[in-house]
Amino acid sequence: MDHYDIAIIGAGLAGALAAIALSRDGRSVALIAPPAPSDRRTTALMDEAIGFLGKLDLGNEVAALGAPLATLRIIDGTDRLLRAPVVTFRAAEIGLEAFGYNLPNAPLLEVLNARFADSPSISRIDARLESLEEHPAACTLTLTEGRAVTASLVIGADGRRSLVREARGIETRTWSYPQTAVVLNFAHERSHENVSTEFHTQQGPFTQVPLPGHRSSLVWVMTPAQAAEMVTRDAAALSLAVEQRMQSMLGKVTVDSEPQAFPLSGMAATRFGKGRIILVGEAAHAFPPIGAQGLNLSLRDVMALVSMLADAPSIAADIGDRYDRRRRADILSRTVSVDLLNRSLLTGFLPVQMVRTGGLQALSSAGALRSLVMQEGLRPGSAIRSVLGGLREKIGRHSA
Template identity: 65%
Template structure:
């Protein structure tokens, strides 16, 4: 029976990055998950604050050739409603950055993390599934489907929405569904994207183009389930034309690559993000629609919070889960509520809701300070108030001078 300080269950992007970060902090770590399944055709947009962790792990030089910078982010009202919002454009240069972040294909990103895990002497990778887990005040005991038994001082659940770790810890969830399905694909296009990501807000949900290296982009097209099924049934030529038309031909002729995938949309938040010797990250803790590139960025903040808490503790205490829960609660619930509210505002046919949404985007388009605050908050949650305070202090100082 092998013992580790930390056992991580789930080797997706969140679990793999957590394993590397915690191993680099000097902890003994075991990463438990079956072999990767089918290739993941999605991409992940990592914002600037999240990239700090990737750089600290020494991964950026190998990831950068796979990634495309997001220098500009644009929101276009793609509805035909009476109250249409103006186009809002966010430039990274406005907040002193070359790019808000970078868009990275998931499949090569995961392959890189798998290889990197082999280079950490304090990290053991076990290719197996979790059969049973028992957690008490002293330790967690994990029984695997290959017969092995592992014990740990702390279990980190990164095993997705149906988390076995979460269930074993007795943590309930609040979940909800949306009448939406996300169609995900990559495509080549005739005109350069100029490192601009464009999110069309449609009555059925966002249609989001995100740059990839070269004249290529990734797409998340949120539709009603019947419409998504019809989209997936199109031939390659028909699908390419449908994407081009939905994009208003701003990138010229479109050629869809490979096979499109689909994912029904739902939301979920754990009732607690940690309990006793268990903590949850990624979609074991929270999940919501793909709006504003918030998903994995929130997961990386989970990892950074766990690392920060552990850095002050030579021995992992029995109440670590409760400490982590207190640290993460405000950030996770605020982000979940914000994304849910924005998504529901797109679906609402109520005129007052449409008016509020249009007015909000109008304010962002016309008030530079407000737009600046929103960009800072999107990059680094909690920083908007600090930025506002600094701006006011500069203004007061200039007036006095």
Template identity: 60%
Template sequence: MRRATAAKRVLSAMEHYDIVIIGAGLAGSLAAIALAREGHRVALIGPRPAIADGRTTALMDQSIEYLKTLGIWDDVAPLTAPLVAIHIIDATKRLLRAPPVNFRAAEVGLEAFGHNIPNAPFLEILEKHEASLPTLERVPVAATVFDFGEVEVRVGLEDGRMLTADLIVGADGRRSAVREAADIETFTWSYPQAAVVLNFAHELPHQEVSTEFHTVSGPFTQVPLPGDRSSLVWVQKPRDAEETLQLPLDVLSRTIEDRMQSILGKVTVEGKPQSFPLTGMTARRFGKGRVMLVGEAAHAFPPIGAQGLNLSLRDVMTVAELVGSPTGRRLPADTGDRFDSRRRIDIVSRTASVDLLNRSLLSSFLPVQAMRAVGLQLLSSAGPLRGLLMREGIHPGSALQSIKESLRETFTRKTA
């Protein structure tokens, strides 16, 4: 029997749930809502954030469709701005630079790739939905003890309660106590970068276009918010990020305007910027026995290409699909193993692609710069290739399916 802590404590009478979710951030809250809506008895465990999350999240089309099935989107939509186009500009000033690349949602038959939403109000909306679900109990304290038995999982809480469950979902971030208690190792790496995030108002309309400047220190990415406002993710060297945080707001505003080549006119930074070190992590397993890991408990990488929460939502979709609707029987003890098998290809491929893109920006090796420039040149000039990449970004696996269907049609015509 394994424990997350060596300390033993006397706990009160046990309450049983179908699923216990540890971690009440966006991924954990969405998992709790999805499972409780199916009728499962769910406990969502974890304290509320001490500091409001100043970041925003770009939800892609597949994620939005899932929020609609959960009955959440109508509340979320007014806080979002659509992303109808993504404009990539090579601002590396290197010898080998790529031409600008434009991705437009209309090219793949969509009104928008997705929508951008601030994290803090998004979480508040999820908390309201949690409160409306009769089979969901919100427990705003930390979990301190985890025992994984053959029949059930036992979870000891900071307030002295002991809960039992058929399954446990770890949504408790990069330093996941669930992952550690389950003896799941991780592979971690770091980048010589930090991400400065902030919101800003601007003089000219963004026209629902996100512009990403590729620089030698990393992406400088503007993403639309409602009205004449945008969010910014500015990847820099850690020392430069520290200096950026210390700039007076008027100086910072002018610096951002200059970096953006004044495409949105005068810029006014709102509130205090935040900074996060850039690291990467992937669990060696994403599920095991009665344990499933979602969100940053399973995978974490730089904020590039709007992959983070969209990947986490696919974790949640898979959890809900595997668990299904209540049957009156205990949930299977091998659910975590099946979850690991289902999620492995998607997580590994997305992590690798983000890592490769980020490292290609940092590399001073001329052949790497040449390959990156050629790749962006192909995307700029080859419409079908660009469309294939856009479909894959929105609906993972769709590109491979499209190729299979095309080959099948070609073979059918030749044999007819």
């Protein structure tokens, strides 16, 4: 029976990135899953994630696939009495050329899969997990066709219906929204100038994100009935609807991909690790495609694990429990913030609208606050550290 230091179940973006990152210190890694299905969506990877990919010698190759996000703009597209001003976040305000890059998922996964051939520590196993047993010294994984392997650490990167999570008896909390996201790509007449524009509507966000050239990706959140009708429109009618919702900011629009509809829901595991088992990506947390949090949060899962294993001579039996404690605050805070933002757009409760409008007004007018918010969005905890550092500096000057 073959033994590996780490077995990763799931070969999507989170699993593939975990395999590359965790194999670099010489540990043997088995990436176990059938090939991932084609994914026509795109993902915005923020500066922290791009920096991490740079450490894996993937940064330039990955960035070349996408378009930089130099400016993020929020427009209140509601017809409510209280409407917020336009808020514009510029990467240059915090010393960056771009907040990150918007990347097509399928070419990104191709780049990662090509890297496996250059990584002798990674074994690619085209099989499904049948059962998982945890023992004091290792885990035994039974795969399809009767094959079995053992591993000192098992990582579940196998999505919302995670077999790893189920086998370990970890429960989940799930919730749904009265919304569906329509996802597509489109060409446009004018240059996007590396600006991403998000309209906040009463049904949810309408988010245009740049792609290379005169093209953009779109996540349009609306009611399920509206989405069902929208995806049945012919290309001309769908293109016109996108152009009108964008107020013709990018000129004539031509939808050039098949629209896909995804009902919006959320999920969080009650634990993110236990014993020799760890959950990353959508096996641990999943929420609506709002605020570019999904894969960025998944990469922080991987970054945390890489850090934990960096100086460890062996994989301890309680690594899952320590990982759970380390990741809990970040995952839960991001899950709550995305949920609150989305629900604030749906509510007709006037006090909530006032708070949301007031917050956006403050961001629009206060550059220092806007900078803190941008820093926190890119690197969780950095804004708090910045404020505390400033306070310590002031105290030091007064006491000198």
